[in-house]
Structures are given as C-alpha cells and as structure tokens.
Amino acid sequence: MENKNTALAKTALIAEAVPNMPWEPKPENCKEIVWRHSTNPIINLHPMPKARSVFNSCVVPWGDGFIGVFRVDSLSMDPNLHLGSSPDGINWTIEEEPISFISADPALGQITVAYDPRLSKIEDKYYITWCNAYYGATIGQAWTTDFKTFHQLENAFLPYNRNGVLFPKKIGGKFAMLSRPMGLGMAVNYGDIFYSESPDLTYWGKHRIVFTRGPLKWERVKIGPGPIPIETTEGWLLLYHGVTDTCDSFVYSMGAAILDIAEPSKVLYRCKFPLMTPEKDYETAGYVGNVVFPTGVIADGATGRLAIYYGAADTYTGIVYANIDEIIAYVKENAWE
C-alpha cells in the first residue's frame, strides 16, 4: 500500500491532504490538461434574492467542508464580497449581506466596490486580498481566523493595481504578493505581473517584474495572477489569466508558469499555450462573454488533484479539474526556451 510520503514525492504537490475535495476523473475522450466539472456552472444566475451573479471567487477547506469569499454582483450590478459555505465544495450557501470589515481607519473601511477576492492561509490566519475601490482600483487586504470577524488592513498599493495574490507562506521571512499594476482605462496599455515583499502587510517594496505580456496572441493585451500560487517540488505553479483582443472584444484564457521557490520573481518555465480558453456557452456568453477567470484552487497533497474555481463570462462560477503532474509536465514540454 502506498504511504502518504510516497504519494507526495510522486505528485510533486506540497499541500495538506483534502480527501473530501470536489473531484471527477478525467473523461476518457478528453485530450485537454484541465477538464470541466460535469454540472458546470456550479453557481448560476440569481443564486439568492439580492444577487444577480456570483463569480471570480475563492475557497478553502474549513471544518468538515469548505468556506469561501465570493464576488457577488448585486441587482444593481455593484460587486461586493460575501461569505459562502459548502459541505462538498460544489453546493454553496452564500450569505445575503456583504462581509463587514473592522478597520482602524474609517476611510479605508468605507468599501463601496470590492471584487475578485483571493484567500490565502498563512500560518494561523486567513488573508483576503481583493480589488478595492479607493480613488481607483487597488489591493484591499484583511485577515480573519474564524470567518466571523474580519480585520481590514491598509491597501497594499496606490491605485491602479488589480489582482493582488498573496503567496501561502512567507518567503525569506516576508509576506509576498503578486499583483498587476495597470493603467487607467483602455487608453493606457499596461498589464504585467509583478512580485512585492512586505515585513508587515503595511509597507510593500522590493517590487520586481515576474513576466510581461507574451508575444503570442492569447496573452498579448494583459496578464494577471490567478489563484494563490501552488507549492510543488518543481517550484510555485502560478495559474494566471491572459487576455487578447478581437475586432469587438477581449478574450480571457487561463495560462500557467512555474516560479522559483525561494525567489518567485524568477520564472523557471512559462507555458506558450493557454491551459483553457472560453469554449462552453456559459463561458462565451454572459455579462462579459469569452471570459474564464481563475481565482481559487483546492489542492490535495495526497493525490495531486486540483479543483480550480473560475469565473465564467463574469456571470457564473465553474470548476475545472487537473492533476498536478500533468500540468507540470505540460508546462515544461511547452515552455518558452
């Protein structure tokens, strides 16, 4: 019988076991690296009375089940962050009212717009980062230990910045974050992934480029980090979104890269091809069509299984599954020289 250590070495995933995670085996005829949950989308339009849609959200194991922070677009289409819980990671109950944050500075606490949360457990705390509106998009930060009381911290950066994604452990003793500084509006063409460090989550610095938009079409307009990076024996697996333009819109796909464990601004491998592009009706049509936007992941250290949560068409929540071995092999085989 295989013991846990053997399984860890084989799967290359450094994570706790999550035996009850959502999972479906790869369909026999599937040639893709990731495959969709059979009853996607798992969260449909109008999941509760005051909500229009729920997407771009993140989840973690909690107790016997799962808990998550969800982007809920209200009936007026304004986004905010809501708590959700689930026994199986697929059927979610999302709270009607947004999360209320306790903030030392009332100016920061007046959240009017909040979206695209990420959730990261570092030591004994769960940290939420999100796109916060403070004179423009910037990175909001908060922590909780019980998912009842939420303590808001300083915004990490000046506007304009989106997609703040904390690493799930300190690097060289410092908190570490990937983010995507950006221009204001479509006129300023800027959207690449940077790495930053902080001793205390208040003061951020040592900003380093990780990688810029790619020369291939699928990611030539902008890129941004997706779920929290996944620790493996090969390095940090970063799932990210890459955006291209067509004659009438953008197309958001999911790509992957492997970053150095000790110095994550160093890219070891970056895959030339996306792992997933919008193909299903619920991805190509909706509030914003042709969008797959990964923001959450559950990783099972015992088997190397991944369940990746993504927003579809800015309207629905979906899950795709993958095996860590297969993703890593695919990224290496198809990496830029």
Ligand code: BMA
């Ligand atoms: C990005 C963000 C995301 C959204 C995506 C596609 O810029 O606004 O929240 O999912 O565009 O519209």
